[in-house]
Amino acid sequence: MLFSQWSCRYSTETGSPVVMLNSLPMGRKTTIAEIDMGVLIFNICVCFYLSNCTCHQDLDMRFGFNLCSEEMAFLGKRKRYVASALKNVFHLPHDLQDQEVPIVAIITTGGGLKSMTGLYGSLMGLKKLNLLDCITYISGLSGTTWTMANLYRDAYWSQKDLDSHIGEAQKQATKCKMGCFSMDRMKYYNKQLCQRKEEGYRTSFIDLWGLMIEYLLNDGKDPHKLSDQQEALCDGQNPLPIYVSVCVRDSYSTNDFKEWVEFTPYEVGLLKYGAFVRTEHFGSEFFMGRMLKKVPESRICYLQGMWSSIFSVNLLQIWGLSISYRAVHQVFPPALDEDPVLPTRPHELRTRMYTPPGPLSSALRGALTDRFSVAQHHNFLKGYQLHNNYMDNEHFCRWKDTVLDSRPNQLMQSPDQLGMIDAGFFINTSSAPLLRPQREVDVIIYLNKACKYYSEQKIPFPTISLTDEDKKNLKECYIFQDSDLPGCPIVIFLPLVNDTFQEYKAPGVKRCCSEMEEGQLDLTSSCSPYCMFSVRYTDENYRKLLNLSEYNILNNSQMIMQALQTAMQRRRQKMC
Structure with a gap:
């Protein structure tokens, strides 16, 4: 099984339930009712199925690495849009069968208004190429979640002209803050x-930041909730949005402990554990898979504050920008419950001498790892302990990359709250949920730089090979693929660079002398108007960045088409 469920008794000392592992008959369903919980005046009925299977279906949360039924139904509907779009774009003589339809995903990176505006431009370019209906997923973090949340208030946004959405975004990006x-x-x-707070949430500065984002992006209060976006998916009419965050732990740097969290209009879940709750129940109190207290679903501005929490940085991360991570650990060695070198098997821990840190060392380490503010939400895995066999699960191992992964008792059963921050504080990419094998993504349109993380995790991902010249001066588009690696997607890498746009205002259309200024964008310098912390653009800067993002898509349409054709060919070969 994935988790061990435990029997309970009430502790009068701590005022909270104490969980004890019992010896229960294996392989059959057992119901424990009317458990004495001391002064706790209610009974908990827990259903067990102690065998190698997922937890009981009657729980208020879902265990398993498969996709939820709602997403599976969406995929069936979305394939009709994708198949029709591919037939029209490539002038195919016949309709595509379901097995021939590739899964195409857009993966974005963060960066405030810059990434928000860039995503609008890229989507506008795909719309003009009639390729937007070929997309099945869009994933985002940080500033791109602002774009996504705004678009998905319109249930049919991808079926309409995007000018009104882009115009409204420009109005908000250029207004006085x-x-x-x-x-x-x-x-x-x-x-x-x-x-x-009265509703039952633990508030933090991140919630205040979310309310400030609400003002930055809207004219008034935004009542929109994430589960409301299900309406935009009911007919498969838009790509499915996935928002990404990471879960962190106090006294650990992000490199030492981070766990991927995905948010969809259907579910919120921890990828490593295959544990999911309904989106409308995220933030409610759970114990042993049962919802003890339902709290109202958060307005999406609070989630945006968490997804783009620029205030969650700590001194260790700032220091790590200037010196190597290894050098930091040479000065401040890991704490007692950390094991920097992960064993190959869960019980093969290295023997090593440990000298407990003194008060000064502990204080310095705390100062380095403490974050200014972290979004706190009730831990929906409260009351569970990982089963030892779970450590060998192939899906768990896919995301096994923290110093606690060799100790199941140290992972998820202890914290009352899940601390969540902007995923950009670990890796500035929203790609993790799209690399779940159950989603079977064939083509990734990657709107920024890829990383080595997935090869280290042994997750199928093509080798990213750039020449020294390319590293100095990135081109507008690259295609990376590895046909010999099963399950490896084709990656279309589209970095946000200003290359041929300087001389061309449209593909094949050169600028005249009076138009050259329109092609000049400073994207990287410290004085750039597009720096991450900028909260206001001029109309000119907004328009330039939007046009550049659109141009880079349009100017590389042939490479995008080539990748889609290759994906369809691969699908046909699998059918043979």
């Missing part, structure tokens, strides 16, 4: 945070 700190706004923040 000083009203964010007005007295009326401060009163609004206080009222909303007090209401959130």
Whole structure:
């Protein structure tokens, strides 16, 4: 099984349930009712199925690495849109069978207004190429979640002209932001945070940041919730959005402990454990798979605050930007419960001498790893302990990359709260959920730089090979593929660079002398108007960045088409 469920008794000392492992008959269903919980005045009925299977279907959460039934139904509907779009684009003489339809995903990276605007431009380019209906998934983090959340308020956004959405985004990106700190706004923040606390949430500065994002991106209060986006998927009419975050732990750097969390309109789940709750139940209190207290679903601005939490950085990460991570650990060795070199098997721990840190060392390490603020949500895995056999599960091993992964008792049963931050503090990519084998993604349109993380995790991903010249001066588009590696997607790498756009205003259309200024964009310098912390653009800067992102898609349409054709050929070969 994936998790061990435990019997309970009530502790009058701590005022909370104590879980004890019992010897129960294997291979059959056992019901424990009316457990004495001391002063706890309610009974918990827990259903067990102690065999090599997932937990009982009657729980309020879902265990398993397979896709939920709603996503499977969506995929069946979306294939009709994708098949029709591919037939029209490539002028195919026949309709594609379901098995011939490739799964194409857009993977984005973060960066505030820059990534928000860039994604609008890329989507506009795909729309003009009639390729937007070929996309099945869009994943985002940080600033791209702002684009996605705004688009998915419209249930048929991808079937319409994007000009109105882009115009509204420009209005918000270029407006004065000083009203964010007005007295009326401060009163609004206080009222909303007090209401959130009364609802049962643990509030933090991240929630305040979410309310500020609400002001930055909207003219008024945004009542939109993530589960509301199910309406935009009911007919398969849009790609399925996936929002990405990482779960962190106090006293650990992000490199030492981080676990991927995915948010869809259907579910929120931890990839490593195959544990999911309904999106509308995220934030509610759970124990042993049962929902003890239902709290109202968060408005999406609070999630946006978490997905783009620029205030979750710690000193260790800042230091790591200037010196190597290894050098940091030479100065501040890992704590007692850390094991920097992961064993190949769960019980093969290395023997080593350990000297407990003194007060000064502990204080310095705490100062380095403490984050200014972290979004706190009730741990929906509370009451569970990982089964020892779970450590050998191939899906768990896919995401096994933290210093606690060799100790199942140290992972998920202890924290009352899940601390979540912007995934960009680990790797600035939203690709992890799209590399779940169950999603069978054939083509990835990667809107920024790829990384070595997946090869280290032995997750199928093509080798990213760039020449020294390319590393100095990136081109607009690259294609990476490895046909010999089963399950390996084709990656279309589209970095945000200003290359031929400087001389061409459209593919094959050169700029005249008076138009050369339109092609000049400073994307990287410290004085760039597009720096990550910029919260306001001029109309000119917004338009330039939007046009550049669109141009880079249009100018490399042939390479994108080539990758899609290769994916269809691979699908046909699998059918033979």
